[in-house]
Amino acid sequence: MDNLGYLFAVNVFVWGGIFMYVFSLIRRNHSLKKDLDLIKETLKKDSGNE
């Protein structure tokens, strides 16, 4: 039974799925980190103005 192409497609699908999840986590982490830093900076500026 020669299903090498099929096996390759399954492999691409599995790792594609895993990497998509990893990259979505990294992207969400970066986005939240940016938001958090922005909030902190705004708070610092606000407390400086008061």
Next chain:
Amino acid sequence: MSDASQKSDSPGYGLMGLTAATVLVALGAIFIYVPTERTEGVVQRIMYFHVPSAWIAFFAFFVVFLCSILFLWKKEREWDIYAHASAEIGIVFCSLVLITGPLWAKPIWGVWWVWDARLTSTLVLWLIYVAYLMLRAQSEAGSIRAKYAAVIGIVGFLDIPLIHFSVLWWRTFHPDPKFITTQGIGTGNETSMNITLIVALGAFTLLYFLLMGLRVRLERMKDEIDRIKKERLYSH
């Protein structure tokens, strides 16, 4: 002010490098090192993704079970964070189990899916934890949501022994355990097959811890943003 983004539980480059290296070794073992199985051919190699995915899904849901108990007992948000993170990762790997299983079954059995005990109970497990994540997504954050989620997290885990023993208790299409059997671990298998499976299990386990680090870090940052917002709201 505690800085969630700087917490030490975020995955370091060391873990990332080790995971990437182990994944590459596992891929090398799966595609180059291990011999092709005589009856199933190259399609059998799908098992080196399917079995580790199942292992990680079960392990992730065990972590949900354990952390949910600890949350109900100690009432500490930390345990809720770990349970939530692990449930999401468990769903990802349980989805891979439910996808790679039929992809293996079609060329071997001739059908994508049969409603046998192992397959059906695995689908039920997936649905339980999808419900767990839906509950968390649809209800307002707080201790009530965490309590309900913890109860689902504990009850849902009871399906796992059923999945494991289903192939022994009932007549199923799903193959019997080949790696961990009553005769011992890996008995009767070719050594190279056992080594490949162990390396793949190791790679997926490292991947789990890497994903946990990223997911927990995300949840901590959300908590910190919420805390700052609440502090600002009450101070005005």
